[in-house]
Amino acid sequence: MIRFLAHRIGFGAGVLLVLSAFVFFLFFVAPGDPARMIAGDKATESQLAQIRKNLGVDRPIIVQYGAFMQKALTGDLGFSYRNQQPVAPIILRRIPVTLSLVLGGALLWLAIGVPIGIMSARYVGSLRDRLGQAFILVGLSFPTFVLGMMSLYLLYFLPKQSGFTLFPAGGYKALSSNPVLWAWHLALPWMTLALTMAAIYARLTRGQMLDVMGEDYIRTARAKGLSERRVVWKHGMRAALTPLVTQLGADIALMLGGVIVIEQVYGLQGVGALAVQAVANQDRPIIIGVVLLGGVFIVIANIVVDLLYVLLDPRVR
Amino acid sequence: MAILEAKGLTVDIPTEDGTVHAVRNVSFSIKPGSLFGIAGESGSGKSVLTQAVMGLLPNADIGGEVWFEGRNLIGLPQEEMRRLRGGRIGMIFQDPLSSLHPFYTIGAQIAEVLHAHEKISPAEARARVVDMLGKVGIPSPAERFDDYPHQFSGGMRQRVMIAMALILKPALVIADEPTTALDVTVQAQIVALLDTMRREFGTTVILITHDLGLLSSVADDVMVMYAGNRLEYGGAADVFRAPAHPYTAGLLRSTPANYRPGTELAPIGGRPPSLLATPAGCVFAPRCAEALPRCSSEPPPLRRYSDGVEALCWLEEGASMVRPVAPAAVAATKSAAPEPVAEVEDVRLTYQVGSFFGPKRSLDVLKGIDLTVGRGETVGLVGESGCGKSTLARIVAGLVPATSGRVRVLGRDMGTLDARQWREMRQQVQLVFQDPFGSLNPRRRVGAIIGDPFRLHGIASGEERRQKVRHLMELVGLNPEHYNRFPAEFSGGQRQRIGIARALALNPALIICDEPVSALDVSIQAQVLNLLRELQRDLGLTYLFISHDLSVVRHVCDRIAVMQDGRIVEMEATERLFSDPQHDYTRTLLSASKTLPAFAERERRSLVETRVAS
Numbered sequence A: 001m002i003r004f005l006a007h008r009i010g011f012g013a014g015v016l017l018v019l020s021a022f023v024f025f026l027f028f029v030a031p032g033d034p035a036r037m038i039a040g041d042k043a044t045e046s047q048l049a050q051i052r053k054n055l056g057v058d059r060p061i062i063v064q065y066g067a068f069m070q071k072a073l074t075g076d077l078g079f080s081y082r083n084q085q086p087v088a089p090i091i092l093r094r095i096p097v098t099l100s101l102v103l104g105g106a107l108l109w110l111a112i113g114v115p116i117g118i119m120s121a122r123y124v125g126s127l128r129d130r131l132g133q134a135f136i137l138v139g140l141s142f143p144t145f146v147l148g149m150m151s152l153y154l155l156y157f158l159p160k161q162s163g164f165t166l167f168p169a170g171g172y173k174a175l176s177s178n179p180v181l182w183a184w185h186l187a188l189p190w191m192t193l194a195l196t197m198a199a200i201y202a203r204l205t206r207g208q209m210l211d212v213m214g215e216d217y218i219r220t221a222r223a224k225g226l227s228e229r230r231v232v233w234k235h236g237m238r239a240a241l242t243p244l245v246t247q248l249g250a251d252i253a254l255m256l257g258g259v260i261v262i263e264q265v266y267g268l269q270g271v272g273a274l275a276v277q278a279v280a281n282q283d284r285p286i287i288i289g290v291v292l293l294g295g296v297f298i299v300i301a302n303i304v305v306d307l308l309y310v311l312l313d314p315r316v317r
Numbered sequence B: 001m002a003i004l005e006a007k008g009l010t011v012d013i014p015t016e017d018g019t020v021h022a023v024r025n026v027s028f029s030i031k032p033g034s035l036f037g038i039a040g041e042s043g044s045g046k047s048v049l050t051q052a053v054m055g056l057l058p059n060a061d062i063g064g065e066v067w068f069e070g071r072n073l074i075g076l077p078q079e080e081m082r083r084l085r086g087g088r089i090g091m092i093f094q095d096p097l098s099s100l101h102p103f104y105t106i107g108a109q110i111a112e113v114l115h116a117h118e119k120i121s122p123a124e125a126r127a128r129v130v131d132m133l134g135k136v137g138i139p140s141p142a143e144r145f146d147d148y149p150h151q152f153s154g155g156m157r158q159r160v161m162i163a164m165a166l167i168l169k170p171a172l173v174i175a176d177e178p179t180t181a182l183d184v185t186v187q188a189q190i191v192a193l194l195d196t197m198r199r200e201f202g203t204t205v206i207l208i209t210h211d212l213g214l215l216s217s218v219a220d221d222v223m224v225m226y227a228g229n230r231l232e233y234g235g236a237a238d239v240f241r242a243p244a245h246p247y248t249a250g251l252l253r254s255t256p257a258n259y260r261p262g263t264e265l266a267p268i269g270g271r272p273p274s275l276l277a278t279p280a281g282c283v284f285a286p287r288c289a290e291a292l293p294r295c296s297s298e299p300p301p302l303r304r305y306s307d308g309v310e311a312l313c314w315l316e317e318g319a320s321m322v323r324p325v326a327p328a329a330v331a332a333t334k335s336a337a338p339e340p341v342a343e344v345e346d347v348r349l350t351y352q353v354g355s356f357f358g359p360k361r362s363l364d365v366l367k368g369i370d371l372t373v374g375r376g377e378t379v380g381l382v383g384e385s386g387c388g389k390s391t392l393a394r395i396v397a398g399l400v401p402a403t404s405g406r407v408r409v410l411g412r413d414m415g416t417l418d419a420r421q422w423r424e425m426r427q428q429v430q431l432v433f434q435d436p437f438g439s440l441n442p443r444r445r446v447g448a449i450i451g452d453p454f455r456l457h458g459i460a461s462g463e464e465r466r467q468k469v470r471h472l473m474e475l476v477g478l479n480p481e482h483y484n485r486f487p488a489e490f491s492g493g494q495r496q497r498i499g500i501a502r503a504l505a506l507n508p509a510l511i512i513c514d515e516p517v518s519a520l521d522v523s524i525q526a527q528v529l530n531l532l533r534e535l536q537r538d539l540g541l542t543y544l545f546i547s548h549d550l551s552v553v554r555h556v557c558d559r560i561a562v563m564q565d566g567r568i569v570e571m572e573a574t575e576r577l578f579s580d581p582q583h584d585y586t587r588t589l590l591s592a593s594k595t596l597p598a599f600a601e602r603e604r605r606s607l608v609e610t611r612v613a614s
Ligand SMILES: Nc1ncnc2c1ncn2[C@@H]1O[C@H](COP(=O)(O)OP(=O)(O)O)[C@@H](O)[C@H]1O
Pocket: B013, B014, B015, B020, B022, B040, B041, B042, B043, B044, B045, B046, B047, B048, B049, B275
């Protein structure tokens, strides 16, 4: 157990190291001069040289990377080119927004997708299955962007026109200040995020359940005289859970690195929105920080999923 | 009063290819407290029949009546059926590992039966489960309550299934091939346990199996099914002593245990029909050695004989070809010390295994094996699963290096070969596997599969290769016109012939058959065994024959090595081993395998009633 954890954490650290080197060098060779970005078009060549020296970008890249990593290990990711603020706090400030969006959305998409998938698999070939399949098809074929625009139009704009506010158009209220407002503001983003994802999870659940329900132990469960509900939820779902958890871990980790489209559509100042702004501004320290944050989430999610595996499957204990 | 009575039971299963007529007009009646056997080759509808009765086939169209405790089970409301399942009728399935949920403890899984049918506190349920586990012979049941299925051996798992099926003392237990997935010695224990439980609880048992020896030793009544039809039905003793139906007689004639070793078996030819079609006449007609002209056009009548045996057949007197055909002359005695083809000297194999939490440890799979196979000989290797038979086979074939010891094939040490020599030697040793399907690439044509050895070793190409492949196909009894078919289009027995043809291609010095007939039904098994023998006689082949089935090994092998736990504990000429086993383990193995009672002279049973098919 300890050995396993140490091994996985070591491996994760290695992955992050490679990732950091990769983005660092990638953005180093990208076009654009940070000094000119900071100083503006009117700066003279000597001013620019001075800025480069201050930023340290006149040194060889290996030296720059070494210096960067040295500070990164202490949690210092440098300063934004844009406003000279330290990078780490800028990013950390954004995390609650993205976290709220993703975790709330995940609950919603599981609550919608899993039952639809189970229903579809239980009554395979029937009308209910076809309805489920239609939901999957629709959910998968709508781009998030269109979905977002549609729900904004239908649930914000139209009610607004007839004089009342059903949902706000966006923005974020901290959970700690007012949970109701928090949820109200996130309702539309959650729904938009959940609809596409629910389709993916319905499809996954349906496929898993179709496999599992053909297993011998399901037949045993029925032969014991269990009710069909118990057979499906206790015996079927329990076995279908492992792949769902794996997928969920991967999806949440990926999204915590920023849900770009939805954050843009609803004006949520999350990690994704920050990434978009940073790319537009060529703010390299921020970009590198966001990428590394995404990497950290993925590494953590992998370890968590592996541990869950062990918890879920007594055979690998 | 019968405890279960089926009248005209018919089960149709709609599929994409059409309707599968899995059970056709089957009637039977089971006496309380008896053991009712259902026999027949795979696909004959045994499982479908019982699962349909239990309401476990929601998609099937079920006709007829099945009476149990005053109720017709066919068309019974879902909820009533659910209460019967587990409560009044228990079920035991073939593979106890896949039939138990891998993620719940066995105690919880058994307790669930109690909770589904009774109001009972967890503590009380636990006490009853522990008690039941003790009864079925699980050592220290209280501690093992919280273990998972994978922590038990196959036999122990089947005991758990039996505990689960019997904990509510149901009136009827249906055991569907409960011992097929288990080792012989364990099989005997499980059957004995079922029998004890039956006596202790007064439970009636339906035992489904294709093992006729087993049925003949425990069943009171039997029903023989074929292609969904009940072909023969009657008291087990009467049926097995003198089968009335040609199919039952054919099954018995296909069983190697009924023959003098080394003789030719007289199997049922051909293979079972598709269940999609409904034949005009007798379903068995295409394979029946005694078929009359009318058999293939008119449905046979039901004959009832003086001893109560019933057969669905046109023959008035019942099957006549009951006894195995006169044994052919025993093959010429082999020269005293034939030149060795393969020599295995003190071969050991150790694997390093690591568990998830624990440290690595080493596992000795083979613990010093000595074995010699002479030219033209068949040497048998028997032992329970996991004793190292297949591992040894792979080492002899040069596919896995031994940890220590020497393997010589044709006098050359397999351990010291360079790459080119190794390829050469690979031609000399060929393998035939158990699972004919798993070992053939499904996307390649049969001609290409059989021709592979020629291609890999660059021996023949183009038209020459095609000629050779056709010749091989003919040799193993495949139609050369099927050159371009895919493996899926062949039956299990035919796929095994493909595997044999491929093994024969390069004229190997040694063919290792690893459970070559274990996955096949008895009639098909007999066909393949005959083929292997013929090929040996005609081509002078040498076999190393691995099997867990003693009657098969006895039938084909000159010498037998008994393996236990990575060692050969006894090695003896076949007949000597059977008549005078030295090692305890050999004796256990021998006593565990059930053989059929001797055939009686055809009995003077008389026909008492003929009911014409409607
Ligand atoms: N769920 C099913 N759908 C379609 N065909 C089936 C199904 N179950 C069994 N069959 C078919 O019914 C026939 C009888 O099968 P089965 O009862 O399992 O035979 P047995 O138990 O005698 O080996 C076989 O041809 C099998 O392929």
